[in-house]
Amino acid sequence: MRNALIAGVLASVACGVVGALVVVKRMVSISGGISHAAFGGIGLGYLLKFDPIFGALIFTIASVLSMGILRERTRLSEDSAIGILWVTGMSLGVIFIGLSPGYAPDLFGYLFGSILTVPISDLMVIMALDAVILLVVFVLYEEFLAISFDEEFAMAAGMAVGRIYLILLSLVALTVVVLIRIVGVILVIAMLTIPATIAWQFSHKLKQIMIISFLISVLFTTEGLWLSYVLNLASGATIVLVSVATFLLSSILKKLYA
């Protein structure tokens, strides 16, 4: 349980910072694509008997790079590319798991989260990924803000917009890997979207939105964990539903008082 709480806080760092960028740059669907593509890597991990979380890391990064290539080399719309990526990852995952001999342990955990059984080694991985994410966002904060606000101007001003966007997507990929532990492939998008969306209702500064969504996300994971423990429910889904309920409440309050 203590590990679970620590995992929640650590994941909230990535979730708050990157979630804010995902929401303001309107990258929710591409993040969905990346997180589902991760399932292919999880399946590959089962098949070749290595830690599925590394498989997820390989697949999310590969999906980011292929998005970049599709974007620069073809006229395929990003929207369609996301759809293709999404189903390719999921299907590969299903096939790989089908090919693996015997029964796939923890599969449900990768799909819907298994924060209660997080080992110390995973906490270390999450902490390392947090550090990378924070460092990159600190260095490229202005650039991320500029390409999110006005990509065309950034390009006209001589910035390497394509490359900066790929770096940003790679951060999303890392965050997805972090969050798979907490809420699973299917529900990752909730943690990338809901805390930042709520934070945006109360602040008009990106840095503040990052901090507020980190705090909200800590609150959600803790609250969700506690509820799932008390009511004996699936932890990932409980965390997500707590988030959704809070989002509805905050939207109504905002409507009433703003």
Add this chain to the structure above:
Amino acid sequence: MSEVIRLDDVWVKYGDLTVLEEINLSVENLDFLGIIGPNGGGKTTLLKVILGLIKPSQGKVTVLGDSPEKSRKFIGYVPQISQFDREFPVTVLDVVLMGRLGRKGLLRKYGEEDRRIAYEALESVEMLELKDKQIGKLSGGQLQRVLLARALVADPKILLLDEPTASIDEPTKTELYELLKNLNQKITIVLVSHDIGVISSYVDKIACLNRRLFYHGSKEIEEETIEKVYQCPIDLIAHGVPHRVLRKHEKK
């Protein structure tokens, strides 16, 4: 060098759709060129071709004697304000500083000099007091000034403005044109608009664009010239806007 922008036989096509056709244009140093034409006539596309954001299907574009990609850091671009998400979490100062990004280098943070230049630019467009406002709180005219300041902080040689007077009221329009006229002492300006109400008294050259460009390079704008300018494209732009254009013109 007196010629700063040159387009030779430029075509832009999206599949079967031709957006720009056989465009020849020459803009000289310190020109103030107004390009008028209906919505959908290719005005924004033309600006993006000059910036190198859109590659022509055919033809050659030269900016400051070089390719648009190489010269774009000398161009200040002021896009249409309608394309912005007003809820976006940035302040006026954040936006203006973005104009320095091309110069800053990826790994550096904004320095004192960047901030000083941004303040000066905000001062020159009379927006310094509002520097900490979120952009959603600004009026159309104010946002327009902020975007102009953002273009100015990069110390451009050429300024490209896309519909700078759309959705702002008449007095603000006049102020904006006065401001541009001042800037024109040092900067070449190309402005596109479907609104030719005020444009004619400030620009010193006018061209009409509706897929093809009708260029009327003339320093003195006389009644007669304007008439000529407006007349030629009328059969081309007679799908909406020009009726208003004509009436306004006759009133004068």
